Amino acid sequence: MTLYWEEEIETLPRVGLESIQLKRLQHLVARVYKTVAPYREKMDAAGVKPKDIQSLADLTKLPFTVKEDLRDNYPFGLFTVPMDQVVRVHASSGTTGKPTVVGYTKKDIKTWSGLMARALTCAGATSSDMIHNAYGYGLFTGGLGAHYGIERLGATVIPVSGGNTKRQITIMKDFKSSVLLATPSYALNLAETMNALGVDPKSLSLRVGVFGAEPWSENMRDEVERKLNIKAVDIYGLSEVIGPGVAMQCLEGEKGLHIFEDHFLPEIIDPDTGEVLPLGEKGELVFTTLTKEAFPIIRYRTKDITRLLYDECACGRTMVRMDKVTGRTDDMLIIRGVNVFPSQIEHVLMGTKGVEPHYQIVVNREGNMDTMSVEVEVSEDIFSDEIKTLENLNKRIQMDIKDMLGVSCRVKLVEPKSIQRSEGKAQRVIDNRNL
Amino acid sequence: MRVEQIAVFLENKSGRLAEITAKLAEENINIRALSVADTADFGILRLIVDDVEKAKTTLKSNGFTVSVTNVIAVEVADKTGGLAGVLKTIEEEKLNVEYMYAFVNQSGENAVLIFRFDDMDKAIEALQRTGYAILSGEEICSL
Known part of the structure; x- marks a missing residue:
């Protein structure tokens, strides 16, 4: 039986979902136009006003947001609320130049924890699980984002963060970790270290691994599943949108990750022309956040290459699935x-x-x-x-x-x-x- | 009738061979014979040692890729034509040599030829039938 975190919204017929999306989008665009000068200037330059958003298709009238916009407004220039309402910031390590900074209100943290709890439920995790969170804690959204979601789920979180691999394995053994959260490459590092230490993964309590934060292939999934003797599922997210918990693979579906569309509106565009591509075609993934307060983002170009799958999923969730991300326009x-x-x-x-x-x-x-x-x-x-x-x-x-x-x-x-x-x-x- | 040989993967970078021999020396392992096969990028070091298990564990724990394979050690008189005679037999028996190397034992009377054939059983049978002395691992170490 499929486990849901919020069954009603996760299985809502698409007509209902789209009406929620439109209402939220209109509200968002109006608020951003009023409160954030850089967004207002870009919209004015493109000749579009909030009232022009009459349907979801009108989204394409809005200008894109790119990583450089975040850098240009470093650190807090794109925040829509005064700093006294911001309870947390995260930043991504900029490989070139300044990092990009994002912020969260109390309500944003609540939304995010709920989405992470929803994602973990997709992977079959429940409040009885012992969840080994090996995502890095700190400015990176992975560690803390997952952490709050695990607590929200009511499971036990082991906040091990990254590194000190031998100790991680001892903890897995002694604490009986049942769910592993890590990057797929770190999962393989763990498997290799177990092998070197003579620890048989079958002797551990691990059941499922939730892997993300870097593109990985299907063959690598097989490798991780075989070497750690677990089921490996994919989680997707990026700090500019919220962090982990934007999309999540379910246990029932054969392929793809459900995008949590009640909060994030996806598009697929041609990375060269910026044109929206026909349904099902592969291109660059673009996100608009629908509910975020401190740091909403409109048509953010993720640079991740994927396609959207609108066919029905065996799990009963109606939210669109994105294919496993196979590459990035910038690591191409x-x-x-x-x-x-x-x-x-x-x-x-x-x-x-x-x-x-x-x-x-x-x-x-x-x-x-x-x-x-x-x-x-x-x-x-x-x-x-x-x-x-x-x-x-x-x-x-x-x-x-x-x-x-x-x-x-x-x-x-x-x-x-x-x-x-x-x-x-x-x-x-x-x-x-x-x- | 087979001798165990240690093979080690070597990247072509300076100091690797020295490192391996030093590790074996630390563990008091004696190398009886060795050969290095090389390509532009990598090499394979093949060793006959007095303690195969210990050598394997030592090298593996130092991060080397190691395998143990079987080879045949043939003893011939250390005189002109010794190798030619064996190779003639090998040709007549239509045996295919994958690789070989040789060393002369301490007494200086005999040479030992190490062979890897594609068909090891057939090779042992043929060499024994034609009167060659095939040495065991213990015999090599006691030479």
Whole structure:
């Protein structure tokens, strides 16, 4: 039987859902126009007023918001409420320039905890669970966002945060953690450390893992499920929208994550032209928040590539599903004119028997030519005392990548543990080109 | 009639071989024979040692990828044509050599040839039938 957190809204017929969305959208646009100068200026420049939003389709009249808008208004310029109503801020580490800062009112925290509790319920978690929260605590939304949701659910939260992997395993064993929250790359790090310590995952109480914060492939999911002996489900979120709990995979559906559409309105656009794409097509995911107070956002370009699935789901939830995010417009590499997503390479590697899920993509420019090499760790499963066996493996990976991407690359077999292990988000790409 | 050999994956970077031999020395493991096969990016170190289990555990716990494989050790007289004779037999028996290496034992009278064949059983049968002495692991270590 499907577990729901708020059954009525989660299974509401779409007509009802859309009428709630429109009412909330109109209210939001009016409020943002009145209170936030940068939004008002952009809307005026585009010649659109709040009264122009008469249907959900009118959303496309509104200008996009991008990460640079957050940086330009650093730190609190896009907040819609006075700071005395803001009870918390989070910030994402800007890899270039200033971080982006988001804020929450008391009600926002309540909304967010409720959505996280809803997401955890999708994964089958209940108040009886012991939830091991290995998302990083701090300015990153992952740790605290999940934390409050777990408490709201009434389960027990173990706030272990990231790092100190051996201790995490001891805690999992002794506290009988039943649900794991982590990045998928850290989950593999945990599995590997268990193996090194001689801890059999079957001896643990882990049942399900809720993984997110970085794109991961289906093959990696299989790997995590097999190595940790759990069911692995996908959670999606980003701090600019709220944090984790924007969308969540259910246990019943075969694919995709339900977007919590009563709070977030999704669109799929062509990343080059900004045009909204026809239903079901793959493109960049865009979100408008419908209920947030301190930091609402209109048509935020997430840079995540996915598509929306409107078919019925076995779990009975009526909210649209988004496909697993397979890449980002900004981690897309262009190698000799060909678009390459690290997740595609990961898919090939995870599909090759015996290959470990630790890899790194190194891109260089030699003369005017881009070169890509993929470093793969040699595990005992694929190691052989014969050169030809290893060379054949190397060639096969090269050919499979070429088949998948249409661009050739070099494969380098490297010693185990020579690729840095993830304690949070894995760094998969080293791009040495000065583009 | 087979000898256990340790194979270790080596990236082509300086100091790896020194590190492996130092770790084995710390554990008092004696290397009887070795060979390195290399390509542009990586190499495979193959070792015959006096304590295979200990060598394997030591190297694994130091983060190396290790496998134990079986090879055949053939003893021949250390004189001109010794190797040629064995190889002629191997050719006549249509055995396929994957790789080989050799060392001379301390007495200096005999040489030991280490072979990896694609069909090990057939190779043992053929070499014994044609009168070659095949050494066991203990025999190699006691040479």
